[in-house]
Each structure stands twice: as C-alpha cells, then as structure tokens.
Amino acid sequence: MSGCECKSGFFSLRDCDGAPASSCSACGRAVCTRHLSPASGFTECLDCHARAAQQPEGEPGAKGAAPAGEAPLDDEWTYGARHRFYSSGYAPIYAGSRHSTYYDSYDTRSFDETDSGGSEAEEPAAGFGDS
Amino acid sequence: MFEALKAFKSLSPEQKALLETKQVSGEFEPGALIGLLRPIAEYDRLSDKSRTPMGCSTGALFVLSFVFLILILNEVWLVAPLLLLSLGGAIFLLVTVLKLGKLDLSNNFRQVAMPLFAVLKEDMEAGATMNVRLDLSAPTAKPKKTGTGKPYKEGAYYKVVDTTFVDPWFGGGTRLADGSLLQWDVTDDVVESARTKKTARGKHKTKTKYRKLSTINVTIALPHKEYAVTNLPADEGEKVKVRESEKRTTLKLAKKVKSKSIDPIAPAEIFDIISEAYKRVRPAAAAGSAS
Ligand SMILES: [Zn+2]
Ligand SMILES: [Zn+2]
Numbered sequence: 001m002s003g004c005e006c007k008s009g010f011f012s013l014r015d016c017d018g019a020p021a022s023s024c025s026a027c028g029r030a031v032c033t034r035h036l037s038p039a040s041g042f043t044e045c046l047d048c049h050a051r052a053a054q055q056p057e058g059e060p061g062a063k064g065a066a067p068a069g070e071a072p073l074d075d076e077w078t079y080g081a082r083h084r085f086y087s088s089g090y091a092p093i094y095a096g097s098r099h100s101t102y103y104d105s106y107d108t109r110s111f112d113e114t115d116s117g118g119s120e121a122e123e124p125a126a127g128f129g130d131s
Numbered sequence: 132m133f134e135a136l137k138a139f140k141s142l143s144p145e146q147k148a149l150l151e152t153k154q155v156s157g158e159f160e161p162g163a164l165i166g167l168l169r170p171i172a173e174y175d176r177l178s179d180k181s182r183t184p185m186g187c188s189t190g191a192l193f194v195l196s197f198v199f200l201i202l203i204l205n206e207v208w209l210v211a212p213l214l215l216l217s218l219g220g221a222i223f224l225l226v227t228v229l230k231l232g233k234l235d236l237s238n239n240f241r242q243v244a245m246p247l248f249a250v251l252k253e254d255m256e257a258g259a260t261m262n263v264r265l266d267l268s269a270p271t272a273k274p275k276k277t278g279t280g281k282p283y284k285e286g287a288y289y290k291v292v293d294t295t296f297v298d299p300w301f302g303g304g305t306r307l308a309d310g311s312l313l314q315w316d317v318t319d320d321v322v323e324s325a326r327t328k329k330t331a332r333g334k335h336k337t338k339t340k341y342r343k344l345s346t347i348n349v350t351i352a353l354p355h356k357e358y359a360v361t362n363l364p365a366d367e368g369e370k371v372k373v374r375e376s377e378k379r380t381t382l383k384l385a386k387k388v389k390s391k392s393i394d395p396i397a398p399a400e401i402f403d404i405i406s407e408a409y410k411r412v413r414p415a416a417a418a419g420s421a422s
Contacts, residue, residue, distance in 0.1 A: 009254050009308065010402075011408075077249060082253070085406075
C-alpha cells in the first residue's frame, strides 16, 4: 500500500492516488495533502475530522443536508455530509481492490464484503449505531 | 443592509450579469461553479435578511419627514436641514429596497443546487466538468405563472384564489469518476393560494399559502465493468426503471416530494434518489456470488 489510504467519492468510494504527505493522528492512515483536514490543523484526515465533528449532534435520521445555504461547501463540508449520509443508512459501494477496514463501519459494499455473504456487517459502528 | 450593498459592489461583472439574466447554463467545473455562485448566494442571503428592516426604516423615515414638514409649515425653520436629511435617506432606502427586491432570487440554488455540485465534485475526476442549466429566479416569477383559478370559498375564507406556477429550475449531466453517466432534472409545481377572510373586528385579511410538488428525475448509466445489478423494489414515492445495454445498465429514477411551503427541498432528497441507483448494484467482481 503506497498511496493515500483515504477513499474519494460520495456515492461510490474509490482509491485516492495522492502521495501520502502525513499520517492521521486519529486513525494512523497515510494521508495525502488533499485528504488532510485544514480544520484539524492538518493533523487528522478529513474522514476522522468529520466523524469527530458529528459526534455531539448525532441527530438520528437527519438528512445529510447543508445548513441553510451558508455552508462553505469545501472538502471539509463534503466529508461531513458524506459521513452523515452514510450514517443515515446509505452503505457506500467500493468497486476497487484496495479494501480498507476503515470504511467497514459504514457497511461498505466492497468485493470482500459481498463475497463473504455479508453477515458480519450487522454490528453497528461505534459512535452512530444509536437507533 | 450596508452588508448587502457591499456584497453587491464586490461582485464581478460576470456575477452581476448572472443576477440580471438569472440563468446559468453551460459546461462548468463544479468547484469553479461553486466559486462563481457563492458570492451571489451570499449577496442574496444578506439582501433577504435586510429587505424587511430596510422597508421598515424607509417607512419610518418618510413618517419622520412628514413630521418635519408639519413643523416647517408651523415655521419651525430649525428642522429644515433635518427634513432634507430624512427625506434624502428615505428616498435612498426606497430605491435600494426596490433594487434588492428586483434581484430577488430563488433559494433553491444556494440550498439545493450548490450542495449537489459539492457532492458530485467528490464523485468526479479532478478537473472534469458538468453540464448545468440552473434558473436562479424566484419560483413565483411572472414567466413561470401558468394560470389563475376562479375564486372559491373554503371554511372561514370567503375568497381563495389559487395561482399556479411551473418552475423547471434545475438540470444537468456529467460523467462520474467510476465511468457512470448521470443526468438529473428538478421541476417544481407551485400553487400560491391567496386566502381572504373577515376577522372578528370586521377587517379583511389576506394570507398567502403555498403548496409545492417537486419532481426529481435522475437517469444514471452504470458501467458493467464496475457494477452488477441486483434487484430491489422501489421505495414509497419513487419509481425505478432498469434498462440493459451492452456496456451499461441504465436506471431511470423518479421521486416526488410534496411540501406545504415554498421553501427549498432538502438537498438530501436528490442525494437519496441518486443513491437508489447505487443501492441496486454491487461491485462487478462479486456478481457471481450473488444468489
Ligand atoms: Zn483519520
Ligand atoms: Zn488522498
């Protein structure tokens, strides 16, 4: 595994071909500059920062909506929206071959997952399996 | 209100032109499109916010001018400069309110379209473009009016007049990074209902209410190379049609969203309907294991 370990994409996840610039202080993955969260002071990946930022609200079933048109709509926003969307019931699909367990908490449908019959994916992920 | 004026002054000529025509159409890189529209959205938000207080201040200044005028007529000359000041201010505000009012935009573009651009950007190759047709004008703009019904009675309202509007405000298409071809359009059918009743004190009062039906159509052609189709029934309020061709599976999805206001739909309504297509496929490599 030589590239950035974050996945790009919203409806479907795909590998990022960015060169790792740092590692995320939360998940330890190797991350390219684009996937480092500016809001975290470039210490966490966008995914981890989005998950941490969502924790307090955690409104179950909330549609992954933007707050009334004032959102900056930058990568930070997109990864927050992505986290909300996946947490509200959409299991993303990943058609690549570099399966990452990081996204298993979203019940990501990858080759590995679907191949095994997907029975172990029932377990809710920490942090948002509250319903 | 000065914020709104400042925001207007800082717009580029291209952005000011968009405010005039209220039509966006062409091929755009989503990040650049957000950059182009964001200052317009910000200006619109500020002008929405400031219009009511400005209207009130305008009224107050005209009343004040009238008071000064009475005083002058009673030979209190001292207030003459004040009259000029308040009248000048009132006229300036009136002109500004009218100008801001004329530029009133639909909230759809900043609350629905822009979040969709940001989301699609994440699913597109860096630098790829999308085709966009976006109408920034208000859903009840005159050209969108399709008819006015005959007045009727309903409960306490002795006169109800319904005006209908059709607002095909949003459409577009693009190629996503996974090779899928996506097309979408959103049309709002709006009924504006002006309801008049007589209050207990004998006054006639008119209220305006809205009903809206948003129709979201999404067509997405998913490449066989990446995805294999699985079967799933459509959710409530949704329609799904599947067509196979040599290279792709094309899913046509439609969804209707009803609301009792003219406020924009949640952008997630569009995310949801696009995701319905992806829920119906699995990674192609795993297709053989499906039972
Ligand atoms: Zn991380
Ligand atoms: Zn990356």
